[in-house]
Amino acid sequence: MNKGVSVWPLSLRLAHWASAILVVAALGLGTYMVQLVHDPAERFELTQTHKSIGVAVLALTVVRLCLRILANAPKPEHAAPLVLLAAKVTHIVLYALLLVMPLSGWLMATTTPVRVPTFVFGLVELPYPLSPDLTTYRVAHTTHVVSAVFLGSLVVLHIAAALIHAFLWRDLTLARMWWRRSPAA
Amino acid sequence: MAQSSQIMSARNARTYRWLVAVCALALLPFAGTGEANVAQGWRIDEAHTWIGFKIDAVGFPKTRGHFNHYSGKVFIDFDRPAKSFTSFTVDATSLDLGSQTFTDFVKSSPLLNAEKYPTLSFISTLVEKLDSRTARVTGNLTMLGVTKPIVLTVNVDTDPSAKGRAVAFVATGTIVRSEFGMTFGVPIIDDALEITVKTRALTDE
Numbered sequence: 438m439n440k441g442v443s444v445w446p447l448s449l450r451l452a453h454w455a456s457a458i459l460v461v462a463a464l465g466l467g468t469y470m471v472q473l474v475h476d477p478a479e480r481f482e483l484t485q486t487h488k489s490i491g492v493a494v495l496a497l498t499v500v501r502l503c504l505r506i507l508a509n510a511p512k513p514e515h516a517a518p519l520v521l522l523a524a525k526v527t528h529i530v531l532y533a534l535l536l537v538m539p540l541s542g543w544l545m546a547t548t549t550p551v552r553v554p555t556f557v558f559g560l561v562e563l564p565y566p567l568s569p570d571l572t573t574y575r576v577a578h579t580t581h582v583v584s585a586v587f588l589g590s591l592v593v594l595h596i597a598a599a600l601i602h603a604f605l606w607r608d609l610t611l612a613r614m615w616w617r618r619s620p621a622a
Numbered sequence: 623m624a625q626s627s628q629i630m631s632a633r634n635a636r637t638y639r640w641l642v643a644v645c646a647l648a649l650l651p652f653a654g655t656g657e658a659n660v661a662q663g664w665r666i667d668e669a670h671t672w673i674g675f676k677i678d679a680v681g682f683p684k685t686r687g688h689f690n691h692y693s694g695k696v697f698i699d700f701d702r703p704a705k706s707f708t709s710f711t712v713d714a715t716s717l718d719l720g721s722q723t724f725t726d727f728v729k730s731s732p733l734l735n736a737e738k739y740p741t742l743s744f745i746s747t748l749v750e751k752l753d754s755r756t757a758r759v760t761g762n763l764t765m766l767g768v769t770k771p772i773v774l775t776v777n778v779d780t781d782p783s784a785k786g787r788a789v790a791f792v793a794t795g796t797i798v799r800s801e802f803g804m805t806f807g808v809p810i811i812d813d814a815l816e817i818t819v820k821t822r823a824l825t826d827e
């Protein structure tokens with residue numbers, strides 16, 4: 438299907454790169470604040486920022502998934518079936534983690550006994566739909582941490598694959614997510 | 623003659639240490655930000671006064687905070703140390719945790735609720751001398767509208783260079799905050815927190 442299209446729609450390209458920036462920021466900040474920040478005031482403030490970025494990731498991912506379903510996806514570049522399958526699986530898991538990460542974070546913020554209001558970038562207060570519950574919080578926390586490691590690994594794999602496509606195999610996989618004009622357009 | 627002098631000197635030293643201890647423990651939470659804080663010729667060295675706390679939490683760095691505004695009174699009875707008395711109030715809204723957002727959160731309703739309960743107060747009920755350098759002060763702490771007894775241990779230190787005209791003391795004690803209705807965050811945030819009052823009392827006499 439959509440044989441005439443050779444680049445991703447502009448909306449999805451923008452969403453992809455915005456998501457890339459936000460995800461790297463959230464992963465980096467989350468790791469930094471938990472591993473390296475020992476000043477309680479700084480940790481508190483960074484956590485508030487981290488939660489805001491997470492909400493942005495969630496909102497963007499929902500919009501992105503809607504766009505993705507509606508979009509005319511470009512045909513994949515020629516590659517071995519196993520590579521195509523690996524790409525497909527990676528992309529699906531990436532999308533899933535982009536939902537699991539912020540949702541498990543939201544669940545943490547909601548169920549923790551240390552419930553701190555989240556004002557998304559200082560503007561809107563994030564609702565907390567559940568009551569504090571230590572067991573649920575611990576499950577959410579573990580999910581968040583394990584997912585973060587998974588997501589970080591997949592982001593590295595995703596970047597490596599994009600670079601291999603672009604510089605080793607010299608195909609247009611990366612270009613169609615970049616600013617390349619569609620010849621069909 | 624020399625022996626007699628030695629005995630006198632030892633007795634004087636004991637008496638002196640005892641007086642210092644009583645004085646210091648009675649002064650314990652005495653601290654001021656401008657109001658008249660002179661009693662029995664003693665006053666607080668505000669530049670050397672600090673009222674704060676520290677509390678631990680799981681997965682969060684140990685948090686230290688202090689208050690910038692407080693006031694206190696003290697009555698010292700050297701002859702009957704048990705009659706010594708002290709009281710102080712701390713402005714809960716003057717909390718400082720080193721970050722505005724963090725401070726605002728801790729001042730909010732699940733914790734200090736400073737808008738509804740703007741003051742924390744302590745009134746001593748019993749002053750006991752433990753030894754020449756240590757005292758114990760029992761008193762009632764009022765926090766979040768709840769009054770409960772707490773016990774503070776006071777370390778007393780005379781400044782040798784001040785020739786008895788300055789006494790430094792450090793009072794520490796543990797508050798179990800759930801007893802005052804502050805249950806937020808337990809058990810992620812510890813129920814018990816340590817409070818510290820550091821100050822220095824001065825006299826011209």
